[in-house]
Amino acid sequence: VLMQSPGTLSLSPGERATLSCRASQSLGRNYLAWFQQKPGQAPRLLIFGASSRATAIPDRFSGRGSGTDFTLTISRLEPEDSAVYYCQQYDVVPRTFGQGTRVEIK
């Protein structure tokens, strides 16, 4: 089980967003991904392997963590970052997603 917090984050442009994802058991291989989903769109891969940025993802997105605690940081929020962010573990079957964190830009 993956638990994401907070449920909603409301911040201003330029601020830093920190999203948390906690696993109920250790992900030994750090097989943890982060996805961004905007309304009406498919999810988009941001981070894989807990800390590797996917192709064409801006460097203001960064991931870190190991074991059971993982974090996605958006260093300088931009209006287009408004979305729901999901973490996913692909360490064990079935692969599972967190319930999501909604990021709102004031």
Next chain:
Amino acid sequence: EVQLLESGGGLVQPGGSLRLSCAASGFTFSTYAMNWVRQAPGEGLQWVSAIRSNGDDTYYADSVRGRFTISRDNSKNTLFLQMNSLRVEDTATYYCARLRTDSGWYEDYWGQGTLVTVSS
């Protein structure tokens, strides 16, 4: 450019069947594992099923095992999901996604999804 285009969704009665397709282009389809993930209206993401690049191995979530069948036709660059004995709780947008398998299996490209509504 990687493109995944799902089709086959629609309205079906409980107990009915539906076959989803996902047409792939922009990459060598036969060398990638593929995935189906669904999202109920207003809800989060749920993995449904995966298949290896050669189709030899398939994997299912407990909630669909025995009712859904994933398959692929590498000659036509197409992924399928045969859904039988559909239930109201299967109502969702179904996404196909390409899986990278270099270090674990993770989705790197997603289609736009096709909506399946199970209702009487």
